[in-house]
Amino acid sequence: MTEPHQETPEELDRQNARPVDEAAPTGGSAAAPAAKSAPAGDVLLEVDHVTLRFGGVVALNDVSFSLRKGEIFGLIGPNGAGKTTCFNAMTGVYRPTEGAIRFQGESIVGKKKHQITRGGIARTFQNVRLFPEMTALENVMVGADAHHKTSVISALFRLPRFWREEKSGKERSLELLRFVGIAHRAGDVSRNLSYGEQRRLEIARALATNPTLLCLDEPAAGFNPAEKEDLLQLIRRIRDTGVTVLLIEHDMRLVMGVTDRIVVLEFGKKIAEGTPAEVRDNPAVIAAYLGVPTDAA
Numbered sequence: 001m002t003e004p005h006q007e008t009p010e011e012l013d014r015q016n017a018r019p020v021d022e023a024a025p026t027g028g029s030a031a032a033p034a035a036k037s038a039p040a041g042d043v044l045l046e047v048d049h050v051t052l053r054f055g056g057v058v059a060l061n062d063v064s065f066s067l068r069k070g071e072i073f074g075l076i077g078p079n080g081a082g083k084t085t086c087f088n089a090m091t092g093v094y095r096p097t098e099g100a101i102r103f104q105g106e107s108i109v110g111k112k113k114h115q116i117t118r119g120g121i122a123r124t125f126q127n128v129r130l131f132p133e134m135t136a137l138e139n140v141m142v143g144a145d146a147h148h149k150t151s152v153i154s155a156l157f158r159l160p161r162f163w164r165e166e167k168s169g170k171e172r173s174l175e176l177l178r179f180v181g182i183a184h185r186a187g188d189v190s191r192n193l194s195y196g197e198q199r200r201l202e203i204a205r206a207l208a209t210n211p212t213l214l215c216l217d218e219p220a221a222g223f224n225p226a227e228k229e230d231l232l233q234l235i236r237r238i239r240d241t242g243v244t245v246l247l248i249e250h251d252m253r254l255v256m257g258v259t260d261r262i263v264v265l266e267f268g269k270k271i272a273e274g275t276p277a278e279v280r281d282n283p284a285v286i287a288a289y290l291g292v293p294t295d296a297a
């Protein structure tokens with residue numbers, strides 16, 4: 001049995017802190033997230049019979065589902081259902097014990113996290129992970145810098161290309177801060193931002209890698225109702241730029257209000273899939289959330 005590669009929080013932080021050269025795809029403009037031209041409805045990401053075990057714990061048990069381009073997709077389930085494990089498998093943190101994960105038709109199993117990011121998948125984490133002593137703008141530029149094609153020589157000798165790219169990275173980062181609504185905090189060190197602003201900053205930083213798919217892990221955790229409403233609007237605006245969004249979220253109002261389709265996990269198994277209305281009325285889902293056996297629901 002292959003054990004999933006499991007990283008310590010320190011390792012994850014280091015990787016999350018990976019600067020500039022290893023983070024993202026090429027292209028991008030100074031505008032907010034670049035619109036993708038793929039027609040909505042095509043399969044973007046496939047989770048194909050994925051099982052993932054941690055020793056004796058089966059965190060994911062033969063799970064299959066697909067994300068379509070341009071949709072907002074929810075991954076929900078009670079605590080310990082396997083949502084974060086699934087996210088981690090999709091973003092290269094864990095390797096499935098069995099099964100395949102394909103992004104744009106290509107297997108991503110075994111790829112390094114930075115390769116997956118460069119391929120177009122960005123994520124935020126359950127807990128805020130910013131560079132606390134860097135300004136909000138600098139935090140975003142870490143992602144935006146990854147667009148640079150500047151060679152080491154060009155950077156060392158400050159050749160014109162270096163300055164051009166430096167400038168466009170800064171402009172794009174400012175644009176992203178504006179997009180998420182915190183441009184006024186651009187020059188403030190991120191640890192001084194409010195919790196809500198920090199979460200927005202994380203989203204801006206993820207968008208700076210110019211993703212095709214943005215994965216948000218409990219983005220509304222700790223938010224008040226007004227902040228949740230703002231987040232819902234932001235997620236819609238992100239989707240409207242052409243970015244597909246995958247959302248793990250416990251807040252049912254938010255999930256039901258913003259997603260196009262939902263998959264429900266319980267004890268590592270997929271128990272339901274469908275539109276918010278279909279999922280809400282599904283007896284197995286009701287039972288999972290209320291803790292009632294399915295056959296008694």
Ligand SMILES: Nc1ncnc2c1ncn2[C@@H]1O[C@H](COP(=O)(O)OP(=O)(O)OP(=O)(O)O)[C@@H](O)[C@H]1O
Pocket residue numbers: 006054057058059077078079080081082083084085086
């Ligand atoms: N690194 C790990 N080592 C061992 N077991 C783990 C590990 N990560 C998760 N698990 C186990 O796998 C199962 C699924 O956990 P996971 O964190 O994916 O659930 P979740 O749906 O994201 O839960 P929550 O909503 O509480 O964040 C749980 O039983 C958990 O204890």
